[in-house]
Amino acid sequence: xxxxxxxxxxxxxxxxxxxxxxxxxxxxxxxxxxxxxxxxxxxxxxxxxxxxxxxxxxxxxxxxxxxxxxxxxxxxxxxxxxxxxxxxxxxxxxxxxxxxxxxxxxxxxxxxxxxxxxxxxxxxxxxxxxxxxxxxxxxxxxxxxxxxxxxxxxxxxxxxxxxxxxxxxxxxxxxxxxxxxxxxxxxxxxxxxxxxxxxxxxxxxxxxxxxxxxxxxxxxxxxxxxxxxxxxxxxxxxxxxxxxxxxxxxxxxxxxxxxxxxxxxxxxxxxxxxxxxxxxxxxxxxxxxxxxxxxxxxxxxxxxxxxxxxxxxxxxxxxxxxxxxxxxxxxxxxxxxxxxxxxxxxxxxxxxxxxxxxxxxxxxxxxxxxxxxxxxxxxxxxxxxxxxxxxxxxxxxxxxxxxxxxxxxxxxxxxxxxxxxxxxxxxxxxxxxxxxxxxxxxxxxxxxxxxxxxxxxxxxxxxxxxxxxxxxxxxxxxxxxxxxxxxxxxxxxxxxxxxxxxx
Numbered sequence: 001x002x003x004x005x006x007x008x009x010x011x012x013x014x015x016x017x018x019x020x021x022x023x024x025x026x027x028x029x030x031x032x033x034x035x036x037x038x039x040x041x042x043x044x045x046x047x048x049x050x051x052x053x054x055x056x057x058x059x060x061x062x063x064x065x066x067x068x069x070x071x072x073x074x075x076x077x078x079x080x081x082x083x084x085x086x087x088x089x090x091x092x093x094x095x096x097x098x099x100x101x102x103x104x105x106x107x108x109x110x111x112x113x114x115x116x117x118x119x120x121x122x123x124x125x126x127x128x129x130x131x132x133x134x135x136x137x138x139x140x141x142x143x144x145x146x147x148x149x150x151x152x153x154x155x156x157x158x159x160x161x162x163x164x165x166x167x168x169x170x171x172x173x174x175x176x177x178x179x180x181x182x183x184x185x186x187x188x189x190x191x192x193x194x195x196x197x198x199x200x201x202x203x204x205x206x207x208x209x210x211x212x213x214x215x216x217x218x219x220x221x222x223x224x225x226x227x228x229x230x231x232x233x234x235x236x237x238x239x240x241x242x243x244x245x246x247x248x249x250x251x252x253x254x255x256x257x258x259x260x261x262x263x264x265x266x267x268x269x270x271x272x273x274x275x276x277x278x279x280x281x282x283x284x285x286x287x288x289x290x291x292x293x294x295x296x297x298x299x300x301x302x303x304x305x306x307x308x309x310x311x312x313x314x315x316x317x318x319x320x321x322x323x324x325x326x327x328x329x330x331x332x333x334x335x336x337x338x339x340x341x342x343x344x345x346x347x348x349x350x351x352x353x354x355x356x357x358x359x360x361x362x363x364x365x366x367x368x369x370x371x372x373x374x375x376x377x378x379x380x381x382x383x384x385x386x387x388x389x390x391x392x393x394x395x396x397x398x399x400x401x402x403x404x405x406x407x408x409x410x411x412x413x414x415x416x417x418x419x420x421x422x423x424x425x426x427x428x429x430x431x432x433x434x435x436x437x438x439x440x441x442x443x444x445x446x447x448x449x450x451x452x453x454x455x456x457x458x459x460x461x462x463x464x465x466x467x468x469x470x471x472x473x474x475x476x477x478x479x480x481x482x483x484x485x486x487x488x489x490x491x492x493x494x495x496x497x498x499x500x501x502x503x
Contacts (some may be wrong), residue, residue, distance in 0.1 A: 231276070
């Protein structure tokens with residue numbers, strides 16, 4: 001008789017057969033048992049509540065999620081066609097809405113457990129909008145300022161030292177090969193070979209410096225020549241050092257190298273390969289992806305054009321309207337440095353992407369060079385030391401292979417070996433910048449040696465605060481916000497002062 005007057009018991013029996021899901025609240029807890037009618041319509045069995053049990057029922061959370069989707073999509077159809085219960089009858093007013101302690105997503109305990117992809121997208125949208133406005137404002141104020149005279153000069157061979165480099169530098173590699181050939185044939189002794197290699201590497205470095213100093217070349221052509229000269233010098237040192245090591249300390253992998261003679265093809269491949277460390281063989285790929293190379297070349301052209309646009313439209317007007325940062329008003333110098341920091345940061349990031357990602361990968365693909373780890377995630381560096389280990393892997397591998405570990409093997413302490421490595425890096429940074437600018441103020445050298453106290457500081461802060469954010473923020477501030485803009489202002493005004501005195 002209860003069934004004819006009160007449909008609730010049969011309703012409860014149907015509810016306990018399955019626990020449909022509400023599309024808003026998730027899985028709905030099952031109703032009271034189907035065998036007895038307690039007369040309390042609000043009784044709810046919370047043992048199957050996902051909030052109370054962390055969403056795991058009988059150890060199968062994935063199956064529950066699948067059932068949740070299928071039930072929520074077809075709830076209305078089943079309520080009419082199959083006699084199912086609408087979800088609105090399952091989540092009763094008496095069902096508890098708060099079942100466990102939870103943190104707000106942006107609280108200190110939960111902020112790093114959340115996905116911030118939406119906020120990252122917002123930052124990208126804001127950056128695009130803000131920079132688009134700045135580009136339009138700059139074009140309306142200054143017009144298109146791009147010119148070529150400051151960067152390139154085609155007046156004579158003297159003003160284009162890179163052309164002279166193309167004819168002269170390969171000769172030093174040929175001379176190094178000839179020395180190794182004579183050593184292999186035992187026509188010269190080991191000390192003589194080492195002495196000749198020292199002379200060759202020294203001459204390879206001094207000759208371009210002399211050519212640039214004798215000519216009034218454009219800044220960029222001299223900079224490219226010095227970078228090319230430095231790369232060749234590093235390769236020649238690695239070639240001589242590696243062959244010396246193979247002759248005197250052969251390992252199991254290369255013990256037959258010298259029995260087959262010195263390989264000229266191996267040297268030629270090494271001189272054009274995207275690496276600074278010589279070895280008899282390299283990991284190689286089997287084919288060249290022509291379509292991929294075409295896309296990367298297109299990206300390279302676009303980003304190089306973007307770099308030129310940033311330099312001409314933003315950096316040049318700022319530095320022209322500035323004073324020497326070590327002279328004049330201090331607050332004005334700080335304002336110029338901060339204003340210059342953003343375009344300088346964009347330029348540096350574009351340079352990194354063009355050189356280390358696009359160009360080296362293009363070169364590696366064309367040469368079937370297999371090891372493409374040209375950089376690591378340096379942007380996550382916790383200390384300045386980590387940054388220098390990760391941002392330029394070819395130079396880092398060369399340093400530890402030919403400077404750092406040889407120092408340790410000769411009884412030098414780790415601290416002194418690190419100091420020697422930074423000193424060599426500082427010397428080449430100064431040469432690559434000061435020689436094209438025709439001045440020696442040692443700003444780049446001081447900036448590189450200043451990295452040593454920053455290494456100590458960031459290591460100390462990381463240990464003290466047990467946080468990776470502190471060292472990472474210090475790296476970004478000193479390197480990108482303060483260091484690079486200050487270096488640009490210092491060298492620019494010194495170059496302008498030199499030209500003014502000469503005229």
